[in-house]
Amino acid sequence: MQLMKVDPRALKANPDNTRQSTSTPQADVLLLATIKAVGIIQPPVIFAEAGGNGYVIEAGHRRTRMAIAAGIEEINVIVVEAANDNGARRSMIENIAREPLNPVDQWRGIERLVALGWTEEAIAIALALPVRQIRKLRLLASVLPAMLDRMARGDMPNEQQLRTISAASLDEQKEVWKAHKPKKGDTASWWAIANGLTKTRMFAREWMSSNLPKKGAIVEVNNWGQPQLPPKAERIYGKPGKGDCTAMFLDREGKVQSAHFRMPEARQAKGKGDPTSPGGEEGNEAIDVSAKTRPDVTRNGIDMIGDFRTDALHEALARAPIEDDTLMAMLVLAFAGQNVSVDSGSEISGHLYGSRRFVRHVVRLIGESGKLEFDMDTLRVVARLTLIDALSARTNRSDSGVVVRVAGDAIGADAYLPNMGTEEFLACLSRPALEASCGGTSVVPCPRVRDTRAALVEHFKEERFVHQSALFAPDDAKLAEWLAKSVEHGGEDGEAPADGPVGGSEDGEPSVEDEAETNPRVPEAEDDGKAADAEHEELDEADADASADGLETAYGIAAE
Numbered sequence: 001m002q003l004m005k006v007d008p009r010a011l012k013a014n015p016d017n018t019r020q021s022t023s024t025p026q027a028d029v030l031l032l033a034t035i036k037a038v039g040i041i042q043p044p045v046i047f048a049e050a051g052g053n054g055y056v057i058e059a060g061h062r063r064t065r066m067a068i069a070a071g072i073e074e075i076n077v078i079v080v081e082a083a084n085d086n087g088a089r090r091s092m093i094e095n096i097a098r099e100p101l102n103p104v105d106q107w108r109g110i111e112r113l114v115a116l117g118w119t120e121e122a123i124a125i126a127l128a129l130p131v132r133q134i135r136k137l138r139l140l141a142s143v144l145p146a147m148l149d150r151m152a153r154g155d156m157p158n159e160q161q162l163r164t165i166s167a168a169s170l171d172e173q174k175e176v177w178k179a180h181k182p183k184k185g186d187t188a189s190w191w192a193i194a195n196g197l198t199k200t201r202m203f204a205r206e207w208m209s210s211n212l213p214k215k216g217a218i219v220e221v222n223n224w225g226q227p228q229l230p231p232k233a234e235r236i237y238g239k240p241g242k243g244d245c246t247a248m249f250l251d252r253e254g255k256v257q258s259a260h261f262r263m264p265e266a267r268q269a270k271g272k273g274d275p276t277s278p279g280g281e282e283g284n285e286a287i288d289v290s291a292k293t294r295p296d297v298t299r300n301g302i303d304m305i306g307d308f309r310t311d312a313l314h315e316a317l318a319r320a321p322i323e324d325d326t327l328m329a330m331l332v333l334a335f336a337g338q339n340v341s342v343d344s345g346s347e348i349s350g351h352l353y354g355s356r357r358f359v360r361h362v363v364r365l366i367g368e369s370g371k372l373e374f375d376m377d378t379l380r381v382v383a384r385l386t387l388i389d390a391l392s393a394r395t396n397r398s399d400s401g402v403v404v405r406v407a408g409d410a411i412g413a414d415a416y417l418p419n420m421g422t423e424e425f426l427a428c429l430s431r432p433a434l435e436a437s438c439g440g441t442s443v444v445p446c447p448r449v450r451d452t453r454a455a456l457v458e459h460f461k462e463e464r465f466v467h468q469s470a471l472f473a474p475d476d477a478k479l480a481e482w483l484a485k486s487v488e489h490g491g492e493d494g495e496a497p498a499d500g501p502v503g504g505s506e507d508g509e510p511s512v513e514d515e516a517e518t519n520p521r522v523p524e525a526e527d528d529g530k531a532a533d534a535e536h537e538e539l540d541e542a543d544a545d546a547s548a549d550g551l552e553t554a555y556g557i558a559a560e
Helices: 027-039 062-071 088-096 105-115 118-128 131-142 145-152 159-167 169-179 190-210 301-319 324-334 356-365 374-388 401-408 430-435 448-458 474-488 513-517 521-527 531-536 541-556
Strands: 002-006 045-046 055-059 075-080 214-216 234-236 245-250 256-262
Touching: 002 541, 027 062, 027 118, 055 062, 055 075, 062 075, 075 169, 105 118, 105 131, 105 145, 118 131, 131 159, 145 169, 159 190, 169 190, 301 374, 301 401, 324 374, 324 401, 356 374, 430 448
Parallel strands: 045 075, 214 245
Antiparallel strands: 002 075, 045 055, 234 256, 245 256
């Protein structure tokens, strides 16, 4: 046995290789990215060709193939003596007799790399894993050690259950684990454990309902952890007045908090002097916000759907097959979005401002001569990255509106939507919508909503559920109305339509103006936009290139 360097192109494939099935394109892209980042860690094993001067690969066919794709001229290989079975037995053992790291050990290794200064994106490249998987494993840092021991044996909860467990305190985890600890030989009931940890929030909501003030309302929190007050409400930070209302909500730690707000006074109708008439003095009382009928999906649910759509669309843009003509048409769609000038929905590139977000992509298409010089593979990668930066369905200032629905439907982004049959999302549905979700399943609606929801969560634990309202395909009538307005007002002088959407997007979702009423950070960000641009003006080209590389590897994008 000896170690030597050879040209990978000179090696021959073994006809008796055990692994005959073709690997998936996604797996090859991840392996290629790893080899480009850290090289080949385990050298392939080869032996001398019988009756010839060449060498045959015994183990490491994919590593050799990806090394050639990466343009590596020489690789290290281990040369062994040829076996009488042409290496068939050793090939079988090499592919079977090995055990992958369990998730807990993977997490410990990731934390060691983080302590050494590695970023999550760099770790994802080195391990050939999605960034989302790295972030999921890092949730284990907040899990009770006794639960970690169980997970190390391969008994893992799903992602939603893991998020629920890691969000609870260690004392709460210890108490629930003691009640649901599995017997010897049994698997842990992670659903019951996660459900036990969410009961605190359920009891808190019941307490709020019982102790709600006369002019009070239970509200949700927005993406920044702030209470989502009714439209046109003015938050009161000092001592509340006699006519002010109280909003009660659960913060991100599950604690009951309250905020005071004031509704605008109703205008007095002209010619009406009677104080008892509508618009009179009695009409100046605060609006009863608790009398509204609950919609099928709450604002928090709409926010979640926007996040689901955006993540699924970005995943589809990174991985789904897209024809070149479709890709160019989608670029036109992207820049017709209502979030242009572009406020990106991409979490990875959110620190870049203005044109710098796209400059880091454009520089890859310009050669040393200052002219456009690129191949089609580079163009496809840059086009996908540009679309990921431009398109967003998040319900904040980055929402692209109806065009993001058309784009997602065109490339089948529905297939990338996550399982929405979770406690967190199903809690956003009204009773009719929740019971409608039982259709086509073995779940029978229960008298209590929470029982129906728990049964659906259990049913969809091993399956994928996508709510109808989250699908990308837009409503035909709204799409036709949007197209008609665009044709009528879009071709004269480049100005926005006079009767265009002001208070909401074309598909009925909240716009920036709506968000500004309930999200105190949006107007603040608009006021400080120029200051933020100035602050980031000194971002050099190296930082821009690093950001582009992080975005590319986070979604596993590579030249096709």
